[in-house]
Amino acid sequence: MAKERAFGPHQLAEWLGIEPRHVRRAETRGLIPPPDVGDERWSVGLAKTLPDRVEEILSVVGDENYGEAQGAGKTGRRQPAKGDAFGPHQLASELDLQRWQVGRAEQRGLLPPPDVDGKRWSREVVDGLRERVAEIREELGDHPGLGSIDAAKHLAGRTELEVEREDVRMLAGQGHLRPVGEFRGYPMFSLESLDGLDGELVAAVVDERQRWMERSVTAKEAAALLGWSAGRFEVAAERNGLAPGRLGRYDRAEVEGLPERDRERGEGQG
Template sequence: MSQNRADFGPVQLARWLGIEESQLRRAQNRGLVPPPDIDDKRWSYTLAKTLPDRIDDIVAALEPKQEPAAPGTSDVGRPAAPRARGAQRRETFGPVQLSRYLGLKTWQLQRARERGLVPEPDTEQKRWSKELVKTLPDRVEEILAAVGDHPGLGSEKAAEHLAQRTGLEVERADVQLLAERGLLRPVGDFRGWPLYAIEDLDGLAPADVTAAISDRHAWVAASLSSEEAAGLLGWPVGKFEVTAEREGLTPGRFGRYARSAVEGLSVP
């Protein structure tokens, strides 16, 4: 995980730690995990990075305690008691432990799973058994070749990267258009937003980047914002938007309306 990670909500923190959100909540209630330090809602990366080394102890502390045997009872003739869940966890691997064992970052393991390069957990606890884990080190080279060593850039950072590489004025919308055209494929996501590999960005043909920028400029020149459309017609913005909706006129990219369509509107 990049140290530039801003913060974590409960869902992201639980996933990052390789535990269930309910376990995170219980651990927080018991004081095993400190409360959020950003607006009492989110954990900073500085605080979150203190937790992975403690995760096994945290999970073990959440396990139900075993009741001692009643005095005078005998174990003779009884079937062997099942191993405690804590012991079972120590003999299996969660995402955090598996990532460390293979020398991968958690996002690399996740993407390897998404691509079928790492099998899904094979135990009832949704963890990987030692037997399965022993078969995985030989796949690490293949995994790294497939997922790379950088999690990727969001569309805004990708635009900055392309601008620096090409010397063109690239904007986020241009990256999104390149993706819509199938010239860029997301390699992952961050909070639901797509991430693009640096290698894929560097592999884009300059002509394709230029075409995306030209299309953006052309649409802006041929379209109007709500405010601009209202001004053109001499209407309040509210009247324009209500009339546009009534006439079935919908905005296109950037929430802008085609100028020709705006000019065709008439006073209701």
């Protein structure tokens, strides 16, 4: 029996008409499922779910030329798929915007709601938007922003610190970073806001996380530290009000004191 066809990253990229870097970034952001053949390749069945999502994927991973290449034709613009109404991709091409700019403009109320089936914009509405394109571009900028993983990499490159995703989340939680938009519920941060962060502030957040990692343990590590089973630790921790802290980790000192607290609690109820 012939071996079923499967795609490595380069083969998948060529098959989808994109570049390997797009595949890598899309996989990191969860836009492409993990390989399902030996953890290294994608099966044909899984790969066939992706061609219809190429535009969505590239709108996020930053291919600025894709919309122009796909929209180019005899008239230089992609024609609407159905009648004289425009979906998000067609609207982006018609107004010479990037696909992410259309989505971001919707989120910020810079575009009216779709007036055709709740999904598309009529020709009348689109024609009325043409004079606002410059305003939309100025408001949104020319970069979609970075998710927390890529934002951490960006900060690490700028500060030469070991910045991780959790540090970006902490900076946002403290109000030092404000999302410029979101993708599938996840915040996106502008390059300007990331580059505007004070290096000492970033260093303090990184240092705080690293110190917490040093003095904390996972539930599995806590059970091993005490010589207990995972179940015994979880029951004893809950019974004594020992809850995990940041990153789902437990304070090592509190874990070490858990046996005595549990014993005293048992004696007090006896």
